[in-house]
Amino acid sequence: MKPSTVKGTRDFTPLQMRRRNYIFDTIKEVYRLHGYSPIETPAMEALSTLLGKYGEEGDKLLYKVLNSGNFMEKALKGSSEGPCRLEASSAEELSKALLPGISEKGLRYDLTVPFARFVVQHQSELAFPFKRYQLQPVWRADRPQKGRYREFYQCDADVIGSDSLLYEAELVQMIGEVFARLAMRVKVKVNNRKILAGIAQAVGCQDKLAALTVAIDKIDKIGLDGVMAELRERGVEEDAAARLVPVLRIEGDTGARLAFLDGFLSQSPEGRRGIEETREIFGLLARMEVQVPCELDLSLARGLNYYTGAIFEVKSEDVPMGSICGGGRYDDLTGIFGLKGLSGVGISFGADRIYDVMEEAGLFPPALDSGTEVLFVNFGERERDWTFAPMSRLRSEGISVELYPSAVKLGKQFGYADSLSIPYVAVLGENEHAAGKLLLKEMKTGMQQELSLEEAAALLKRKRAGAQEGGREEKD
Amino acid sequence: MKPSTVKGTRDFTPLQMRRRNYIFDTIKEVYRLHGYSPIETPAMEALSTLLGKYGEEGDKLLYKVLNSGNFMEKALKGSSEGPCRLEASSAEELSKALLPGISEKGLRYDLTVPFARFVVQHQSELAFPFKRYQLQPVWRADRPQKGRYREFYQCDADVIGSDSLLYEAELVQMIGEVFARLAMRVKVKVNNRKILAGIAQAVGCQDKLAALTVAIDKIDKIGLDGVMAELRERGVEEDAAARLVPVLRIEGDTGARLAFLDGFLSQSPEGRRGIEETREIFGLLARMEVQVPCELDLSLARGLNYYTGAIFEVKSEDVPMGSICGGGRYDDLTGIFGLKGLSGVGISFGADRIYDVMEEAGLFPPALDSGTEVLFVNFGERERDWTFAPMSRLRSEGISVELYPSAVKLGKQFGYADSLSIPYVAVLGENEHAAGKLLLKEMKTGMQQELSLEEAAALLKRKRAGAQEGGREEKD
Numbered sequence: 001m002k003p004s005t006v007k008g009t010r011d012f013t014p015l016q017m018r019r020r021n022y023i024f025d026t027i028k029e030v031y032r033l034h035g036y037s038p039i040e041t042p043a044m045e046a047l048s049t050l051l052g053k054y055g056e057e058g059d060k061l062l063y064k065v066l067n068s069g070n071f072m073e074k075a076l077k078g079s080s081e082g083p084c085r086l087e088a089s090s091a092e093e094l095s096k097a098l099l100p101g102i103s104e105k106g107l108r109y110d111l112t113v114p115f116a117r118f119v120v121q122h123q124s125e126l127a128f129p130f131k132r133y134q135l136q137p138v139w140r141a142d143r144p145q146k147g148r149y150r151e152f153y154q155c156d157a158d159v160i161g162s163d164s165l166l167y168e169a170e171l172v173q174m175i176g177e178v179f180a181r182l183a184m185r186v187k188v189k190v191n192n193r194k195i196l197a198g199i200a201q202a203v204g205c206q207d208k209l210a211a212l213t214v215a216i217d218k219i220d221k222i223g224l225d226g227v228m229a230e231l232r233e234r235g236v237e238e239d240a241a242a243r244l245v246p247v248l249r250i251e252g253d254t255g256a257r258l259a260f261l262d263g264f265l266s267q268s269p270e271g272r273r274g275i276e277e278t279r280e281i282f283g284l285l286a287r288m289e290v291q292v293p294c295e296l297d298l299s300l301a302r303g304l305n306y307y308t309g310a311i312f313e314v315k316s317e318d319v320p321m322g323s324i325c326g327g328g329r330y331d332d333l334t335g336i337f338g339l340k341g342l343s344g345v346g347i348s349f350g351a352d353r354i355y356d357v358m359e360e361a362g363l364f365p366p367a368l369d370s371g372t373e374v375l376f377v378n379f380g381e382r383e384r385d386w387t388f389a390p391m392s393r394l395r396s397e398g399i400s401v402e403l404y405p406s407a408v409k410l411g412k413q414f415g416y417a418d419s420l421s422i423p424y425v426a427v428l429g430e431n432e433h434a435a436g437k438l439l440l441k442e443m444k445t446g447m448q449q450e451l452s453l454e455e456a457a458a459l460l461k462r463k464r465a466g467a468q469e470g471g472r473e474e475k476d
Numbered sequence: 477m478k479p480s481t482v483k484g485t486r487d488f489t490p491l492q493m494r495r496r497n498y499i500f501d502t503i504k505e506v507y508r509l510h511g512y513s514p515i516e517t518p519a520m521e522a523l524s525t526l527l528g529k530y531g532e533e534g535d536k537l538l539y540k541v542l543n544s545g546n547f548m549e550k551a552l553k554g555s556s557e558g559p560c561r562l563e564a565s566s567a568e569e570l571s572k573a574l575l576p577g578i579s580e581k582g583l584r585y586d587l588t589v590p591f592a593r594f595v596v597q598h599q600s601e602l603a604f605p606f607k608r609y610q611l612q613p614v615w616r617a618d619r620p621q622k623g624r625y626r627e628f629y630q631c632d633a634d635v636i637g638s639d640s641l642l643y644e645a646e647l648v649q650m651i652g653e654v655f656a657r658l659a660m661r662v663k664v665k666v667n668n669r670k671i672l673a674g675i676a677q678a679v680g681c682q683d684k685l686a687a688l689t690v691a692i693d694k695i696d697k698i699g700l701d702g703v704m705a706e707l708r709e710r711g712v713e714e715d716a717a718a719r720l721v722p723v724l725r726i727e728g729d730t731g732a733r734l735a736f737l738d739g740f741l742s743q744s745p746e747g748r749r750g751i752e753e754t755r756e757i758f759g760l761l762a763r764m765e766v767q768v769p770c771e772l773d774l775s776l777a778r779g780l781n782y783y784t785g786a787i788f789e790v791k792s793e794d795v796p797m798g799s800i801c802g803g804g805r806y807d808d809l810t811g812i813f814g815l816k817g818l819s820g821v822g823i824s825f826g827a828d829r830i831y832d833v834m835e836e837a838g839l840f841p842p843a844l845d846s847g848t849e850v851l852f853v854n855f856g857e858r859e860r861d862w863t864f865a866p867m868s869r870l871r872s873e874g875i876s877v878e879l880y881p882s883a884v885k886l887g888k889q890f891g892y893a894d895s896l897s898i899p900y901v902a903v904l905g906e907n908e909h910a911a912g913k914l915l916l917k918e919m920k921t922g923m924q925q926e927l928s929l930e931e932a933a934a935l936l937k938r939k940r941a942g943a944q945e946g947g948r949e950e951k952d
Contacts, residue, residue: 003593003813006520006581011594013601014513014608021514033871035848035878037490038497042627043519043583043613044482044539063520066540066579068617073567084570086562091549094560103542105482107519117479118487125489127895129881132490137519141544151518164881166860288864337479372511384642388764395509402511405605405640419603 008142008150018368020153020355023182024135027155027349030177031133034170036157039132041114043139044105051106053113053336061140063107064099075101107139111156111348112333119160120337128161128342147352158346160333165277168310168329169284171347175314175325176292178349183363185317186324187293190254191300192278193307193328195261198271199298202264203243208236212244213301219248247298254282254296277309306330312347318361324353367467370421371400373460374440377413377427378404386433390426390453397457399464401426417443423467424460484618484626494844496629496831499658500611503631503825506653507609510646512633515608517590519615520581527582529589529812537616539583540575551577583615587632587824588809595636596813604637604818623828634822636809641753644786644805645760647823651790651801652768654825659839661793662800663769666730667776668754669783669804671737674747675774678740679719684712688720689777695724723774730758730772753785782806788823794837800829843943846897847876849936850916853889853903854880862909866902866929873933875940877902893919899943900936 005011012020028038044065051059067074075098076084088094108114111134119130135155144150157174159167172188179186196213200206211234215227222230227248231241246264250257258275265271278296285294300313302323309329316324327347334342358364374394376387384403391401404413417425427439427448438456441448451459481487488496504514520541527535543550551574552560564570584590587610595606611631620626633650635643648664655662672689676682687710691703698706703724707717722740726733734751741747754772761770776789778799785805792800803823810818834840850870852863860879867877880889893901903915903924914932917924927935 002596003522003525004597005518005593006522009518009520011518011598012514012516013598014515017514017516032847033874033876035851035876037847038488038493039490040488040493042481042485042487043615044485044627046479046482049479060545063544064542065583066542066575068539069536070568070571072571072574076567083563083565084567085564086570087559089559091552091560092546094562095546095548098548099542107541120478121480122487122489127892131878139519151520162881166879166881287861289868371508371513375511385763392765398509400509400511402607403642405638405642416603 006150008144010149010151014371015369018371019358019364020351022364022368023349023351023354023358024153024155026181027178027351028133028135030174030181031157033177034131034174036131036133036159039115039118039134040136041108041111041118041134043108043137045108045114045117047104047106049117049337050109050113054109058109061142062109063139063141064103065105065107067102067104071102077101108136109140110138111136111154112158112346113336115156115158115160116334116337119342120334120339123339129159129164129167130161131157131159133157147356149352153351155349155351156346157348158333158344160344161342163329163331163343165280165310166284167345168277168281169288169290171327171345172281172285172292172294172312173288173290175312175347176290178325179292179314182354182358184354184357184361186314187295187317189297189300189313189315190278190281190294191297191311192274192309193304193311194270194274194309195265195278195298196274196301196304198261198265198268198274199244199247201268201271203240203247205236205240208234208240209304210301211236213299213304215244216248217299217301219299224248250298254278254294257296257298258282274309281310302326303328303330308332310345316353316357318363319357321353321357323350324357325349365468367464370423372402372420372422373399373464374401374424374426375413375417375420375422376401376403377410377425378407379429380407383428383430383433386428387426390428390438393453394457394460397461399457399460414443423463426456482626484620486625486627490847491845494847495834495840496827498840498844499825499827499830499834500629500631502657503654503827504609504611506650506657507633509653510607510650512607512609512635515591515594515610516612517584517587517594517610519584519613521584521590521593523580523582525593526585526589530585534585537618538585539615539617540579541581541583543578543580547578553577584612585616586614587612587630588634588822589812591632591634591636592810592813595818596810596815599815605635605640605643606637607633607635609633623832625828629827631825631827632822633824634809634820636820637818639805639807639819641756641786642760643821644753644757645764645766647803647821648757648761648768648770648788649764649766651788651823652766654801655768655790658830658834660830660833660837662790663771663793665773665776665789665791666754666757666770667773667787668750668785669780669787670746670750670785671741671754671774672750672777672780674737674741674744674750675720675723677744677747679716679723681712681716684710684716685780686777687712689775689780691720692724693775693777695775700724726774730754730770733772733774734758750785757786778802779804784808786821792829792833794839795833797829797833799826800833801825841944843940846899848878848896848898849875849940850877850900850902851889851893851896851898852877852879853886853901854883855905856883859904859906859909862904863902866904866914869929870933870936873937875933875936890919899939902932 137151137153139151200209200212215231219227228241261275300311307328308331311328313323314325329345331343333344378384387403394401425441432439437450437452439448439450440456526538613627613629615627676685676688691707695703704717737751776787783804784807787804789799790801805821807819809820854860863879870877901917908915913926913928915924915926916932
């Protein structure tokens with residue numbers, strides 16, 4: 001009887017919204033400061049735009065929208081008059097046969113394909129390199145589980161139409177800036193698909209790139225013998241596996257790793273290009289004085305089926321959690337829609353995981369706990385009318401205020417303030433009104449002060465500024 | 477071949493996004509200042525939540541989402557094994573018969589029903605009165621036409637759980653504040669469903685409320701004889717129509733109209749309550765010193781099937797256009813989901829129409845024309861590296877800057893700035909670098925100045941503040 005949200009989807013309450021918006025606003029502000037422009041695309045795209053772009057599994061996870069009205073008429077085309085009949089050898093066959101006729105639109109599965117469609121459709125209006133950001137929900141008919149939802153936001157920034165490595169460096173700089181503003185401690189891992197391809201070339205199994213990266217990723221967990229067994233299982237020849245051993249034993253910082261790779265990949269032009277790109281990116285990061293810790297990590301192999309150069313991934317150092325941001329360089333995003341030769345590079349923040357880390361680490365600023373900053377107490381019609389001018393005045397200073405709607409018992413009015421975590425209550429009785437003042441009571445401490453409007457506004461702004469600081473300062 | 481957006485839906489380019497966000501941010505800020513809290517609900521709701529809430533026509537306009545995977549298996553239930561067959565007397569019958577089995581979810585049609593569902597689902601966590609705002613897209617499978625889209629944003633604020641008329645006044649105050657901030661000239665029309673019901677009672681045809689309001693609305697266009705003919709046609713008795721004549725001839729300001737109604741509705745308790753409410757609302761608006769022009773307009777009859785008290789509508793005085801904001805009091809929003817007795821009142825801004833008015837009247841601040849505020853010219857690797865520190869410095873002052881990615885001809889770099897309407901270009905050559913300065917060139921005037929970083933930041937912030945003013949000042 002009681003209505004509820006659809007499985008795998010969520011409502012967001014005011015507190016959750018203020019915290020989510022804090023994350024989104026931080027990301028958007030950093031994007032804006034670096035010259036990225038916002039765009040939005042529709043929730044629904046033609047199925048012809050979406051199908052085949054996310055692999056067979058992705059096609060299944062697309063939400064399909066039923067054609068409007070009498071959808072079977074279109075599906076049956078000519079034979080729509082009079083009685084009609086459908087037959088198939090199984091329900092599954094019938095589903096497959098019916099689908100293309102009854103559905104032409106699907107819900108956005110990510111922001112990348114709609115962005116590619118956008119660039120192709122609007123190419124004549126755009127200046128390249130085109131730096132865009134996009135924060136919108138996407139939908140996937142995935143099995144819901146902890147931290148995985150059927151509706152969730154993606155927060156992407158991409159540059160398209162330039163192969164300058166400046167953008168790789170800029171994106172890492174932006175990652176550092178976002179997490180610094182959120183007071184989150186993170187590490188940025190960088191890899192390069194060309195280095196991985198070079199390694200595969202150097203050990204002599206270019207067709208086993210995925211197996212090699214899995215092996216590199218597991219060395220810390222299962223040790224050399226375990227990795228060797230796994231490589232055998234995945235069909236990597238014994239001598240190729242043996243040649244991989246120095247890579248599995250790689251040590252030292254990014255400089256040392258690159259120096260090792262100089263030797264190891266000396267015979268692979270693609271590998272050498274990967275090293276060169278990586279060195280250039282780390283050099284730029286140093287000269288840009290990017291503070292966030294970055295390191296070359298050969299085990300990073302996300303998006304191998306579409307990234308063609310640098311690959312990024314960000315891990316929280318506060319809370320164990322999957323990747324909270326990722327990205328990379330892809331050389332032919334718009335090729336799927338017939339516009340060749342545009343190289344792109346981009347990043348995407350995982351807002352839900354960032355939220356979970358910040359909540360667990362207590363990093364949300366206390367100012368987000370409440371919307372309204374001052375509740376004006378209602379003592380009856382005459383006193384109520386006195387509140388109008390002071391409320392307008394405080395609002396004109398950017399302070400959120402409201403009046404309790406009726407002159408009920410004070411306990412009830414204070415209870416309302418309490419349940420909304422409103423930090424201050426303002427009392428305006430005969431004396432205060434005559435003196436042009438307010439009695440401002442801080443709910444947490446019970447402390448009250450009689451203040452002029454100027455003083456009250458100044459105090460409230462000062463308090464808010466303090467409460468807007470991230471949670472880290474308070475704890476350290 | 478070239479991909480495109482689905483019919484009736486739109487992409488938003490960076491310029492459109494900045495302008496739309498200007499409207500959305502203004503609305504959100506005013507909502508926040510008055511103590512309204514943001515919530516969001518999922519795009520998809522159970523069809524059982526949506527169906528039957530928008531009338532028969534609305535049910536047809538709901539977008540239905542196809543069940544995932546082998547949707548026919550569920551539809552056929554037990555008989556899913558082996559060959560299957562569907563028969564119906566027509567395609568339409570088949571569509572009707574299939575629909576409940578193959579689709580259980582629909583896309584949000586408005587924000588009101590999801591809000592009602594939210595309140596019922598979360599009632600134990602909420603403090604009442606609950607003041608919420610919600611800005612999200614909705615979807616309707618409507619015939620697209622000028623200004624009507626299949627995906628569009630609604631911008632709602634509602635208070636639920638109080639019948640205080642303070643909220644009616646507060647919402648009108650907020651309407652005034654939003655349009656003042658947008659530099660739009662508007663008029664707020666106020667009516668009350670109880671007054672309309674009282675009029676119907678007074679003339680003796682309570683069952684013909686709709687016909688009477690249509691008549692009152694048309695008096696200016698078709699005159700008294702036309703209205704009388706129309707009333708006859710709609711089945712209003714001759715003597716009832718005659719008794720309506722004084723209402724059709726009503727004149728004067730809100731005070732005069734209310735005074736007339738005092739007499740006309742003296743025998744209708746409901747009508748008298750409507751007058752009393754209206755007088756109270758206008759009284760509150762006067763004492764709150766709300767500046768936006770407001771008037772009682774008896775022809776205003778929006779949402780008669782759900783509003784139960786005050787009704788609001790806002791018209792632009794700049795550009796002829798339909799209603800750009802509306803709302804009213806409804807007494808039983810959550811009753812449809814089994815939670816009785818919660819009175820609500822709300823407003824909703826029509827962002828698309830507001831956008832159109834502002835564009836036509838030239839009211840968007842020039843600062844929105846561009847995202848990036850300064851393009852740093854790229855003279856080659858050495859000079860490029862010199863830009864990193866000044867760029868970070870300007871960004872730390874909130875100024876959006878970017879570097880052209882390669883050292884191509886200046887003409888091309890300036891062309892990029894031009895096509896993005898970037899107002900300033902910064903040049904950092906040997907001399908400027910040595911002096912710790914920038915050469916800042918204003919693109920519009922060609923004027924250039926050598927400035928320290930402090931001076932440059934101050935100039936850019938001053939310019940932006942000027943360009944952030946609404947368009948009205950520039951013209952008057």
